[in-house]
Structure formats: C-alpha cells, structure tokens
Amino acid sequence: MNLLELHYRILKEFDEEKADQIIDKLKSIIIESDIRDIKSASKFRIKHMKKKFSFIDCLGYSMAKNRNLVFVTGDREFKNLENVEFVT
Numbered sequence: 001m002n003l004l005e006l007h008y009r010i011l012k013e014f015d016e017e018k019a020d021q022i023i024d025k026l027k028s029i030i031i032e033s034d035i036r037d038i039k040s041a042s043k044f045r046i047k048h049m050k051k052k053f054s055f056i057d058c059l060g061y062s063m064a065k066n067r068n069l070v071f072v073t074g075d076r077e078f079k080n081l082e083n084v085e086f087v088t
Helices: 002-013 016-029 035-047 055-066
Strands: 071-073 084-086
Touching: 002 016, 002 055, 035 055, 055 071
Parallel strands: 071 084
Antiparallel strands: none
C-alpha cells in the first residue's frame, strides 16, 4: 500500500515510465502484512487519534516496527516517533 502512494506521487510529478521503473525496482522487497500488523496498526491509530494518521501509514509503520525496520516517511506527524526516518 505504501508503494501505491509512492507510485502515485512519482506518476503525478513525473510520468508513468518513471513511476513504473521505480516500483519495478522495489517489488522484490515487498513485505506482506499479517494479522499482528493489522492489530498493532489499529492500536497505534487509536493511541495517536489526534494526529489523524491514515490507515495505510499506520499499517506501514506497524509493519516496520514489528520487523525492527525503520519506517521512512515525509509525513511530519511521524517526525518524533521511534523507528522513523523522516525525509523531506
């Protein structure tokens, strides 16, 4: 789902060829979510209700955290959370 957001942004700012090219390079690192991710994403979203995180971002963050990975985002709301690399 995060790749959907990435593809959309590249497509919007560049073109279809560039968007497809980047996504094709990333397809080998796709991680499937599991029930643990869904439960933790739901709890995370409720815990941070005031920040109005999207469901996709909550799931992506939870998937990264559950796998001891860094969640890379440009969403300012994530800026001071653990396991986050904020990019602009």
